[in-house]
Amino acid sequence: MAAASADTRGTELGRYLKARRAQVRPEEVGLPAGAGVRRTPGLRREELAALAGVSVDYYIRLERGREANPSPAVVDALGRALRLRGDGYERLHELAELAAGRVSELPACSDHTVRESVLRMLESMRPLPAYVVSRYNRVLAANPAGRRLLPGLWDWPEDQRNLTRYLFLHPVGRTIYDPWEENVALSVAHLRAVAGADPDDPELTALVGELVLKSPEFARLWERYDVCERGGGQKTFQHPRTGPMTLTYEVMRLARTGGQRMVVYQAAPGTPDEEAVLRLDAADLVDAVDAVDVRPVPVPVPVPVQEPVVVPSGRRSEPAGAPCPACAQTPAHA
Numbered sequence: 001m002a003a004a005s006a007d008t009r010g011t012e013l014g015r016y017l018k019a020r021r022a023q024v025r026p027e028e029v030g031l032p033a034g035a036g037v038r039r040t041p042g043l044r045r046e047e048l049a050a051l052a053g054v055s056v057d058y059y060i061r062l063e064r065g066r067e068a069n070p071s072p073a074v075v076d077a078l079g080r081a082l083r084l085r086g087d088g089y090e091r092l093h094e095l096a097e098l099a100a101g102r103v104s105e106l107p108a109c110s111d112h113t114v115r116e117s118v119l120r121m122l123e124s125m126r127p128l129p130a131y132v133v134s135r136y137n138r139v140l141a142a143n144p145a146g147r148r149l150l151p152g153l154w155d156w157p158e159d160q161r162n163l164t165r166y167l168f169l170h171p172v173g174r175t176i177y178d179p180w181e182e183n184v185a186l187s188v189a190h191l192r193a194v195a196g197a198d199p200d201d202p203e204l205t206a207l208v209g210e211l212v213l214k215s216p217e218f219a220r221l222w223e224r225y226d227v228c229e230r231g232g233g234q235k236t237f238q239h240p241r242t243g244p245m246t247l248t249y250e251v252m253r254l255a256r257t258g259g260q261r262m263v264v265y266q267a268a269p270g271t272p273d274e275e276a277v278l279r280l281d282a283a284d285l286v287d288a289v290d291a292v293d294v295r296p297v298p299v300p301v302p303v304p305v306q307e308p309v310v311v312p313s314g315r316r317s318e319p320a321g322a323p324c325p326a327c328a329q330t331p332a333h334a
Contacts, residue, residue, distance in 0.1 A: 011065040012199050013095040018063055019225030020082045020092075021048050028083065051081035068099040087193055091227045114141045118254060118262065122146070127281035128266050129247075135194055135259025136204050137163040137187070145281040149265065151176070151240055162207060164191060168215040178236045178244075188221040189228035194259065235265075242276035 022042035026032065031047055043051075049059035054074060061067035070078075075096045079089045114132050122130050122143045129149040131142035139153065139161045147154060152172040153161050164187045166173035167180075177183040195204050211218040232250040239245060247265040254260045267273035 013068075013099040014063040014065045016092065016095055016225055017048075017078065017082075019223060020084065020088070021045070023224065024048075024082055029081065048078070048081055052077040054078075068101075070096050070100070072096075087227045087229055091193065112138065112140050114260070115254075115257075118260075121262070125264055127278050128264055129277065129280060130262060130264040132254070132260055132262050133163060134203075136191065136201075136207060138203075139163060140260065143281075145277065146265075148241065148280045149237075149239075163187065164218075165207065165211065168211055168218050172240070176237055176239060178238050183235065184217065185221055185226070186228060186230060188218060189226040190230055192222070192225055193227040193229045239276070242279055245273045245276040247273060247277070 024042050026043060026047065029043070029051060031043075031051075045059055045063065046056045049056045052059070052074065054077070058067060062070060072093075075093055079092050082088075082092075084092055112134055118132060119141060122132065122141060126143055127145055129143070129145035131146035131149075132140045134140055138159070139150070142150075150163075150166065150173075152170050153163075153166050156170075167177070167184050167187055168174070174180060191204070191208070195201070195208075199205075208222065212222060230251055232248070234246060234248050236244065236246045245267065247267050249263055249265045252262045252264070254262060265277070267277050
């Protein structure tokens with residue numbers, strides 16, 4: 001069993017090296033392209049080995065998973081030869097450490113429970129759209145504006161409400177982001193970034209297997225092995241309810257959750273984008289996402305109301321300012 005585990009770890013390092021080698025053109029590293037058609041995209045194994053200062057035989061064993069203990073100096077040399085920077089460079093070192101057995105795999109987030117305190121935070125973010133996602137982008141909870149930001153996602157069963165799946169397989173997900181190509185590339189790069197330490201996680205393998213079969217675009221991006229963990233940025237939406245809007249967002253990791261993150265969007269004050277955000281949060285906005293949810297939603301009334309945060313487990317938080325019946329107890333989490 002231990003030998004099989006080490007082989008899997010080494011193979012993941014090899015996959016990464018092979019994928020990144022294919023992204024580097026010879027002329028980018030000062031090598032002649034050569035005459036005729038190259039059968040191999042990017043660098044050949046012997047070219048990368050020469051650039052990194054290792055033997056061809058050693059590099060082949062490393063890429064094929066038969067060598068699992070590269071020294072830090074060799075990993076640095078490979079990173080420089082592959083022109084890796086930032087997240088890509090760090091991921092190479094993480095996979096090398098994992099292949100050598102010097103670090104353990106990250107625990108899978110098998111429990112998707114969202115803490116009551118986090119649910120109250122979602123409610124306190126209003127009118128800003130906010131939601132909580134798992135390590136592999138499954139939406140676990142959202143405030144009203146956060147739910148309305150992603151129309152159609154709530155038509156799916158709870159265990160299918162994944163942002164990456166939404167981008168590739170839902171008709172609205174393919175049109176709501178502008179540009180779509182940039183957003184899907186970042187989403188796949190994030191999956192690659194969080195998957196490196198545990199590529200055999202059942203939730204991840206099921207998601208990737210489905211998307212590879214159903215989406216050629218996903219399969220192509222997955223094979224590139226780009227890695228990027230997002231901490232924030234800007235997105236432009238072509239939203240069916242509000243029209244075009246550009247929002248900035250921040251991603252906050254939630255401690256002791258096995259990888260859960262809270263994503264919060266905001267707009268510049270006094271802009272049409274801010275007006276669009278306010279419309280998303282409006283209590284009297286009738287939207288299909290409320291009608292298809294698995295729990296009853298109160299019928300809007302003319303007076304202002306505070307809608308509760310809705311979560312897939314069937315629990316709901318109390319409105320802002322109300323006492324929390326579970327404040328003395330924290331739910332179990334991964």
